[in-house]
Amino acid sequence: MGLLEDLFHPFRRPKPPPQRAATGFFTDTTLCIGCKACEVACKQWNQLPSDGFTFTGASYDNTGSLSGTTWRHVVFVEQFPEFRAAPASPSESTVSPQERQGRWLMMSDVCKHCRDAPCETACPTGALIVNEFSNIYVQNDICNGCGYCVAACPFGVIARSPLDGHAHKCTLCYDRQRDDLVPACAKACPTGSIQFGPIDLLRRRARERLEELDRRGIIGASLYGDSPSASYSTLNAFFLLLDRPERYGLPNDPERPQIHLKGDYLRAVLASAIALALVSATLLSHAF
Amino acid sequence: MPSDAFLPGLTTKAPPWHGWVTADLFLLSMASGTFTIASLFVLLRPYEMEGVVRAALLLVFPLMAADLVCLIADLGDPMRFHHMLRTFKPRSPMSLGVWTISILSAVTFAGMVAALLDLPLTALRAIAAAGIVPSLVAGAYKGVLFSATAQPGWRRMRWLGAAFALSTMAMGAAAMLAIAAFKADFSAARISRFILMWLLVLLALGVRRLMGRVRTAGHLGEAADRDSMVRTSLHYTMFIVGGIGLPIVLCALSSGSQALDFLIAAIVEAGALASRHYLVMIPHRAHAAPVSSSGT
Numbered sequence: 001m002g003l004l005e006d007l008f009h010p011f012r013r014p015k016p017p018p019q020r021a022a023t024g025f026f027t028d029t030t031l032c033i034g035c036k037a038c039e040v041a042c043k044q045w046n047q048l049p050s051d052g053f054t055f056t057g058a059s060y061d062n063t064g065s066l067s068g069t070t071w072r073h074v075v076f077v078e079q080f081p082e083f084r085a086a087p088a089s090p091s092e093s094t095v096s097p098q099e100r101q102g103r104w105l106m107m108s109d110v111c112k113h114c115r116d117a118p119c120e121t122a123c124p125t126g127a128l129i130v131n132e133f134s135n136i137y138v139q140n141d142i143c144n145g146c147g148y149c150v151a152a153c154p155f156g157v158i159a160r161s162p163l164d165g166h167a168h169k170c171t172l173c174y175d176r177q178r179d180d181l182v183p184a185c186a187k188a189c190p191t192g193s194i195q196f197g198p199i200d201l202l203r204r205r206a207r208e209r210l211e212e213l214d215r216r217g218i219i220g221a222s223l224y225g226d227s228p229s230a231s232y233s234t235l236n237a238f239f240l241l242l243d244r245p246e247r248y249g250l251p252n253d254p255e256r257p258q259i260h261l262k263g264d265y266l267r268a269v270l271a272s273a274i275a276l277a278l279v280s281a282t283l284l285s286h287a288f
Numbered sequence: 289m290p291s292d293a294f295l296p297g298l299t300t301k302a303p304p305w306h307g308w309v310t311a312d313l314f315l316l317s318m319a320s321g322t323f324t325i326a327s328l329f330v331l332l333r334p335y336e337m338e339g340v341v342r343a344a345l346l347l348v349f350p351l352m353a354a355d356l357v358c359l360i361a362d363l364g365d366p367m368r369f370h371h372m373l374r375t376f377k378p379r380s381p382m383s384l385g386v387w388t389i390s391i392l393s394a395v396t397f398a399g400m401v402a403a404l405l406d407l408p409l410t411a412l413r414a415i416a417a418a419g420i421v422p423s424l425v426a427g428a429y430k431g432v433l434f435s436a437t438a439q440p441g442w443r444r445m446r447w448l449g450a451a452f453a454l455s456t457m458a459m460g461a462a463a464m465l466a467i468a469a470f471k472a473d474f475s476a477a478r479i480s481r482f483i484l485m486w487l488l489v490l491l492a493l494g495v496r497r498l499m500g501r502v503r504t505a506g507h508l509g510e511a512a513d514r515d516s517m518v519r520t521s522l523h524y525t526m527f528i529v530g531g532i533g534l535p536i537v538l539c540a541l542s543s544g545s546q547a548l549d550f551l552i553a554a555i556v557e558a559g560a561l562a563s564r565h566y567l568v569m570i571p572h573r574a575h576a577a578p579v580s581s582s583g584t
Contacts, residue, residue, distance in 0.1 A: 010371045065301075118438065124383035125368075126375035144371045145364015148382045151303035151571075154438035160304050165364025251299045257438045258379060260446060264435050268428040268449030271494060275457045275487060276424070279325065282483050283332040 010125075010142050022134035023177065024236035025186065026202040027108055028209060029248070030221070031193035034060060034074055034106040041188035042072040045173065049163065065249075066109060068161030071170040072185050075248055077105035107239065107248045108185070108194055111136065111157045111170035112225060116233035118257050119149035119158050127167070134199070134236060135172040143167050154232075154254040172237075199236055206240055218242070224250060231255040300438050302571035308362035310565040312355055313430055316389070317452070317560060319351035320426040321460025323396060325483070327416035327423065329464070329476075334409050340476045341412060342403045343467045349400035352393050359389070381433035388425045395419035427456030434567065441570035448567075451494040455560055458487040462535075462556035469549035477549055484556070485539040492532045495524065523566060531559020 042048065048069045056064055059076035066073045080102030117136045120128040127142035128149060138158075145165040149158045158169040173183035181187075186196035195202060206223055213221045224245050225235030232254045239250075246252050326344035329337035360369045373390065377383040399415045401407075431452030434442045442448070461484035468476035538552045 006367075007370065010368075010374045121377070122380050122382065122436070124375070124377065124380050124386055125371040126377070127371070142368075142371055142374070143365070144368030146362075146372070146382065147303045147305060147364070148380070148433075148437075150301050151305075151434075151437035151439050151442075154300060156299050156301040159301055160364050167364075246299075249299055255438070255443070257436050257443060261379065261381075261432070261436050264432045264446060264449050267447055268432055268453050271450035271453040271490075272424045272428055272457075275454055275490060276328070278486055278490070279328050279457070279461075279483050280332060282479065282486070283328060 017132045020132045022199045022236065023172065023197065024113055024135070024199040024202055024238070025110060025172070025183075026195045026197075026206050026238060026240070027110070028193050028195065028206070028240045029105065029107040030213065030218070030240060030242060031191040032074070032106040032108055033191055033193075034076060034104070035190060036074050037188040037190060038072045038108045038185035038194055039063060039070070039074060041184040042170075043070070045176070045184035046071065046171070066111075066157050066159070066169070068159040068166075068168040069163070071110065071168070073109045075105075075107045075109050077243075077247055079103050079105060079243075079247075105243060105247060107241070108189075109249070110185070110237050111172075112155055112238070113170075113172060113236035114233055115228075115236060116256065118152040118154065121258050122148045122152035124148060131174060133172065133174070133177055135174065135177075136169075137171055137174055138167055138169060140166055140168075152257050154251055154257065170237075203238075206238065209240060213240075229253065231259055298440060298575055300440065300571070300575075302575045303437075303439070304364070305362065305568055306572075307565075308358045310561070310568050312358040312362065313564040313568065314561045315351050315355035315358060316426060316430065317456040317459050317564075318463060318557070319348050319355060319396065320392065320423040321456040321458070322351070322463040323348045323392070323399070323419055323423040323460070324427065324457055325460035325464050325480075327420045330409070330412050330416045331420075333479075334413060337476055338409060338412070339471055340464060340468050340473055341416075342406075343471060344464060345396075345399035345403040345412070345415075347463070347467070349393075349396040352389075352396050356389070356393065381429050381436055385426065385429040385433060388422050388429065392419060392422040392426050395422060424453070427460075428453035439571040440574040442567075447494055447497040451491065451497075454487060454491040454494050455563075458484060458491050458556060459560050461487055462553040465549050466553035469546040469553075472546065474544055477544065477546075481539050481542060481549065481552070484552070485536055488532050488536050488539075488556070492528055492536075495528055495532070527559060527563045527566070531555065531563060535559075 048071065051063065051067065051069055053062060056062060058064070059078050061074070061076045063070050063073050113135050117128070120130060120136055124146060125142050125144055127139045129137055129139060131137040143166040145160050145167060147160055147167070149167050150160060158167050160166065161168050173181070176183055182196050186194045195205065203226055206226060210221055210223060220242055222241055223238060224241050225238035228234050233256070241248060244252060322344050326341045326348070330341040360366045363369060372383070372386040375383065376387055395415060395418050399412070399419070402411045402415055428449050431449035435445045435448045437443055461480055465477060465480035465484055468480050535552050535555050538548060542548050542552070
């Protein structure tokens, strides 16, 4: 019975739960203080194992990147002037006082829960689904660890865990959401940098925050993933950034991998047809 | 401007694909390519080619079975391989490929049984007709699978599916050449050699298109520097000269020597194996490369 159950269980399709309001994260990096409470809360609630403790040499970052066992990762970027010999006089200095002061960029990175997620499209088992909250969710009892979602994600979020061989990533605390609770990371964030809620409300709030920063004379602030680009959908976990996306380790202009799929298939069919015609013509030729 | 002391590297993660995937690519191309060429032989020249086709059909299913072993061993959870069959998603090249491989496995098994039981030519032709489309899809889909990812290098290769289609058929023609040489069927060997030569010429054109992207977009993605691009171009040139150009010259010069036919087939298959491994490892090399100052 056990073996038969294992064989047939994945083919059963229970009735999906009714659709609920789309939810997501708005991460305001201007409020992040790099405390890593989100990382800890995520690990604790989701019972994720430790990744060891190593000195990465990358600022205060001991985590390195998102992985199958780390679903929140605080990115630290130090922006300080390079060491230069002191100029002979202040007028010779090429570095402005503001630049000399330098700054930290910190961002709590997470799965972007893309509106049109490449990982979900790529998944050949149907383990990756869009759940009733419009979040991208991995069904752990279905995933067989093929790794195609890892190759498809342009943000390097999802990864195969060496512990069980399955792909894992942020679930947006699906279990907590079903009980009307806020995801663990947003609950733990002491500054309100990570905000959770209905996605429409978050987008409105983000735009108001951007206007406020503009009024206060903050230069370079922008929203990342708030609206679709020519090559990528909106993100249900989106960010307010203070510098170009690549400074935070985000692709500047992400591209949906399946965007050229029809053309790729067509070129393969064309090449096959030409080769077939060539081989057939040779075989039908009287020269041989 | 302020410096970014801890600028993050590439934004993607290299997929957990290594040697098993290389073996899978090679064995699947070998099996599907051999089946395609054998099918065309038996459909278009049944009486003349019957001997080599029967030998080929004995070979194809063991190759498919070995490929399935590699495919399953590469999974994070091999016991869940059958989960791939719970859904069909044409927008996922891997899903399309798994269904195609499943169909082709059944057809090639039937082919092996037909060859073993010495069933009449009509049975062989029916099996060939049933399997030719799945074998063509199986030969090409892996290229599309790689190009429909976010990985540096792969994502720029718009002609990879086409190159795989041609390479697979060339591998099949090389296998048929070796079989014909082994059976001392000089007529089949002559035709196989001619077909192989022209498929290799087409393949060279296909790979040339891939190389164009190396120069314009940077094969290793945006983090690639000039040195790595030059190195990549050199590797491609080696594959073209060694794995494609040399066999073309040998095919043109061949006077029907069995030893030379074996050598030609061996060079083609070895080149296919090496180039496939090179392809599989592109994202790993990109992630190991130092990050450029422009970031990603």
